[in-house]
Amino acid sequence: MYRLQWIDNSQTRYSQREKSTEEEEEEEDEGKKKEEEEEEERPREQERQVERPRAIFGPVALDDTPTFNSLDSRYLRRKVTVIPLMSPARLCHINGTLTPFLYPFLTEQCLRSIQRSLRSPARRCNHYSTATTSITSQDPLPTTPATTSPSEDEETIDLSYLDPSPESYSLTPFTDHCTLQLNAGAGGHGCVAFLREKYIAAGPANGGDGGSGGNVYIQAVRGETSLHKLARRGILKAGRGKNGQGKGQGGERGDDLLVTVPVGTVVREIWRQDRVADEEERYARERGSFFGADSSEEPAAEGESKQGQWRRDKWLLYPGALPSSFTTAEFPALPRPRKSNLTMSQPQAPIKLDLDKPMEAPMLLAAGAMGGLGNPHFVTRSIPRPKFATKGEVGMRLQLQLELKLLADVGLVGLPNAGKSTLLRAITNSRPRVGNWAFTTLQPNIGTVVLDNHKGRPGLRSLTKYGEPRTSFSIADIPGLIEDAHLDKGLGLGFLRHIERAAVLAFVVDLSAGDAVAALQGLWNEVGEYESLRDHDLNIETETRIETENGLVKWKPMGSGSISPAFDDDDDPGTHDPSEPFMLDAGSARELPPLSLPPISAKPWFVVATKADLPETRENFAALQAYLKAVADAEFEHPSRTKNAWRKNLHAVPVSAIKAEGVSRIPEVVVQLLDE
Ligand SMILES: Nc1nc2c(ncn2[C@@H]2O[C@H](COP(=O)(O)OP(=O)(O)OP(=O)(O)O)[C@@H](O)[C@H]2O)c(=O)[nH]1
Numbered sequence: 007m008y009r010l011q012w013i014d015n016s017q018t019r020y021s022q023r024e025k026s027t028e029e030e031e032e033e034e035d036e037g038k039k040k041e042e043e044e045e046e047e048r049p050r051e052q053e054r055q056v057e058r059p060r061a062i063f064g065p066v067a068l069d070d071t072p073t074f075n076s077l078d079s080r081y082l083r084r085k086v087t088v089i090p091l092m093s094p095a096r097l098c099h100i101n102g103t104l105t106p107f108l109y110p111f112l113t114e115q116c117l118r119s120i121q122r123s124l125r126s127p128a129r130r131c132n133h134y135s136t137a138t139t140s141i142t143s144q145d146p147l148p149t150t151p152a153t154t155s156p157s158e159d160e161e162t163i164d165l166s167y168l169d170p171s172p173e174s175y176s177l178t179p180f181t182d183h184c185t186l187q188l189n190a191g192a193g194g195h196g197c198v199a200f201l202r203e204k205y206i207a208a209g210p211a212n213g214g215d216g217g218s219g220g221n222v223y224i225q226a227v228r229g230e231t232s233l234h235k236l237a238r239r240g241i242l243k244a245g246r247g248k249n250g251q252g253k254g255q256g257g258e259r260g261d262d263l264l265v266t267v268p269v270g271t272v273v274r275e276i277w278r279q280d281r282v283a284d285e286e287e288r289y290a291r292e293r294g295s296f297f298g299a300d301s302s303e304e305p306a307a308e309g310e311s312k313q314g315q316w317r318r319d320k321w322l323l324y325p326g327a328l329p330s331s332f333t334t335a336e337f338p339a340l341p342r343p344r345k346s347n348l349t350m351s352q353p354q355a356p357i358k359l360d361l362d363k364p365m366e367a368p369m370l371l372a373a374g375a376m377g378g379l380g381n382p383h384f385v386t387r388s389i390p391r392p393k394f395a396t397k398g399e400v401g402m403r404l405q406l407q408l409e410l411k412l413l414a415d416v417g418l419v420g421l422p423n424a425g426k427s428t429l430l431r432a433i434t435n436s437r438p439r440v441g442n443w444a445f446t447t448l449q450p451n452i453g454t455v456v457l458d459n460h461k462g463r464p465g466l467r468s469l470t471k472y473g474e475p476r477t478s479f480s481i482a483d484i485p486g487l488i489e490d491a492h493l494d495k496g497l498g499l500g501f502l503r504h505i506e507r508a509a510v511l512a513f514v515v516d517l518s519a520g521d522a523v524a525a526l527q528g529l530w531n532e533v534g535e536y537e538s539l540r541d542h543d544l545n546i547e548t549e550t551r552i553e554t555e556n557g558l559v560k561w562k563p564m565g566s567g568s569i570s571p572a573f574d575d576d577d578d579p580g581t582h583d584p585s586e587p588f589m590l591d592a593g594s595a596r597e598l599p600p601l602s603l604p605p606i607s608a609k610p611w612f613v614v615a616t617k618a619d620l621p622e623t624r625e626n627f628a629a630l631q632a633y634l635k636a637v638a639d640a641e642f643e644h645p646s647r648t649k650n651a652w653r654k655n656l657h658a659v660p661v662s663a664i665k666a667e668g669v670s671r672i673p674e675v676v677v678q679l680l681d682e
C-alpha cells in the first residue's frame with residue numbers, strides 16, 4: 007500500500023510499507039478528529055482569505071502595464087493584484103532591486119504578497135548556465151535580514167567574485183597586432199663528387215642535388231586567442247634544405263614552417279624580398295628571352311654552353327680546389343633560376359588575407375627555394391669532370407603585419423568605469439579586472455555564455471547561421487571609450503576593432519553617472535568616428551592599389567618579386583614592359599579584396615543600463631527607455647546619425663551586475679538579436 011506523506015508545501019514523498027489493522031484503526035480515529043477540527047477552522051480561514059489581497063497570474067506581456075478596465079469588477083472589490091504571466095525564474099526578480107524598473111505599476115502591498123508567494127523554494131527554478139558558473143545561481147532571491155529565514159540563509163550564494171579586489175583577476179598575455187618576418191627555407195647546395203671505384207682511375211661526376219627549402223604556411227585555428235607569441239618571435243624561418251651528397255644522393259628537404267594564428271586575424275604584406283624573382287629578371291635581361299621585346303641579342307641555342315664567370319653566391323667549387331682555380335677554371339653560363347612548382351599556389355602579391363574562419367588545412371604563403379645542382383649537371387664535352395656545382399637558391403622573405411580582430415558575438419561598448427567588466431563577470435566565467443577607476447581594463451577580455459539547461463541541452467532554442475543549435479555565444483569586453491577617443495584621447499579607438507565584427511553591440515551605460523541618453527549618444531558618436539576613419543583608410547588603400555583606366559583595372563604588385571600575373575591565354579606577354587604595372591581585365595577571374603565593410607550602425611544593438619541598484623537611477627532609466635522608444639519609432643534621429651541604422655526592438659535592460667540581478671535577461675535578448 008502506498009501512503010502519501012506531506013513533507014512541506016512543495017514536496018511529496020511516497021513510502022511503501024505494510025500496515026497493521028490496529029494502526030489503520032488508530033489512523034481512522036485521528037483522521038476523523040482532524041476533519042472535525044478542520045471544519046471548524048474553515049469558515050475562519052475563508053474570512054481571512056477574503057480580507058487578504060490575492061495575486062492572479064495573467065497573460066500580460068512583460069513590459070505591458072496591465073489595465074484594470076479589462077478585468078472583472080468583482081476582482082477589484084476583492085483587492086486583486088494582477089501580475090504578468092512569466093516564468094518562475096523571471097518571477098524571482100520581481101522581488102529584487104530591479105522591480106521598480108521593470109514593473110513600475112506594482113504597489114508596495116502587491117510586492118509584499120508576491121514575496122510571500124515566492125518564499126517557497128520550489129518556486130525557484132534553473133534557467134541556463136554559464137560555462138562553469140550558473141547564471142541562475144548568480145540570480146538568487148535578494149534577501150534582507152528582516153525577511154530571511156534560516157533556510158534561505160543557507161542558500162545564499164557567494165557573490166564576492168562580482169566585487170573583487172583589483173588584485174583579483176586573471177590576466178593572459180595578449181597582443182592584437184604585430185609585424186612578423188617569415189623566411190622560406192633556402193635550398194641546399196649541390197654536391198661536387200666523383201665515382202671512386204677500384205680500377206676506375208677518374209670516375210664520372212656523381213654529386214647529388216641540394217634539397218629544397220621548407221615552405222611557410224599559415225593557418226587560423228580556434229585555440230589561439232592572441233598574437234603575443236608571434237610578436238615575441240619576430241622572425242620565423244623555415245628549415246634550409248640539406249646539401250646533396252656523393253653517389254648521386256640528393257639533399258633532404260628543409261622543415262616546413264607553420265604559423266598558427268587566431269581566427270579573426272587580418273594579414274597584410276609590408277614588403278618582400280624574392281631573390282629568385284630578381285634573378286629571373288636579370289636572366290631575362292641577359293638572355294633577352296623573357297618578354298624579349300626590344301632585345302637585339304639572339305637567344306642562345308638550346309644546349310649551347312655560354313661562357314660564364316665565377317660568382318661567389320652561385321658557384322660552389324670542389325673542396326680541394328686551389329685558389330688559382332677560381333680564376334683559371336672555366337664556368338658555363340649560369341643555369342636558369344629555378345622555382346618550386348608550389349609557387350603557383352602562393353597568394354598574389356601583395357598578400358592580404360582575412361582569416362575569419364577556422365582553416366581545415368594550412369595555406370601556403372611562401373614556397374621554399376630550390377636546391378643547387380650537383381656537378382653531373384655541368385658535364386660537357388669540353389669539361390667532362392666539372393669541379394663545381396651550384397649553390398641553393400635563397401628563400402623568399404616576407405614582412406607581414408598581423409592584426410587580430412577578435413570575433414565575438416557580442417561587443418560591450420561603454421564609458422570607462424561603466425561596469426562592463428563586472429557585467430562580463432556576472433554572466434560568464436571570465437575574470438577580468440574590476441576597479442573603481444577609469445581604464446581598469448587595458449586589453450580586451452572574452453567570455454563565453456553557455457546556453458545550457460543543466461541537462462546538456464541548449465537552454466534557449468536558437469540556431470546558428472550554419473543551422474546548428476546555438477549552445478553558446480561569446481562576449482568581448484574592451485577598454486572604455488571617452489569623449490574624443492577618435493582624437494586619440496584615453497586609449498583611443500584602437501580597441502573598437504575587436505567589436506567591429508561582433509554580430510550584436512551592447513552599449514553599457516552607467517545609470518548613476520549622469521544623463522544616460524547623453525552617454526549613449528556620446529558612445530555612438532565615437533563609434534561613428536571610428537567607422538569613418540576605417541572607411542577612410544580602406545579608401546586610401548584601395549586607391550593605391552587599384553586605378554581604373556578605360557575599363558581596365560591597373561593592379562600594382564607590391565615589391566618587385568613574385569611577379570605572377572594571371573594572363574589570359576590570349577594575352578601576349580611579348581608586348582609587356584616589365585617596368586609597367588600589369589593590366590588586368592576588370593572582369594577577369596581574379597578577385598580583388600572587398601573594398602568596404604558593413605556599417606556598424608546597421609548591426610543589432612541594445613542598451614544595458616547598469617548600476618540600477620544605486621539610488622536615484624529610476625528617472626534616468628525612464629528617460630533612457632523613452633529615448634530608445636522614440637528612436638525605434640523614428641521620432642528621433644538615430645544616435646549614429648546614419649540612415650538605414652538599426653532601429654528594431656530598441657530597449658534598455660536594467661541590471662545590477664554587482665548583485666547579479668537582471669543579468670539573466672541579457673542572454674535572452676542577445677539570442678533574440680542574433681537570430682534576427
Ligand atoms: N553599485 C554598483 N556598482 C557597480 C556595478 N557594476 C559595476 N560596479 C562598480 O563599478 C566599478 C567599475 O566597474 P568595472 O566593471 O571595472 O567597470 P568597466 O566599465 O569595466 O571600467 P573600465 O575597465 O575602466 O572601462 C567597480 O567598482 C564596480 O564594483 C553595479 O551594477 N552596481
Ligand SMILES: [Mg+2]
Pocket residue numbers: 426427428438439440446447483485
Ligand atoms: Mg573593465
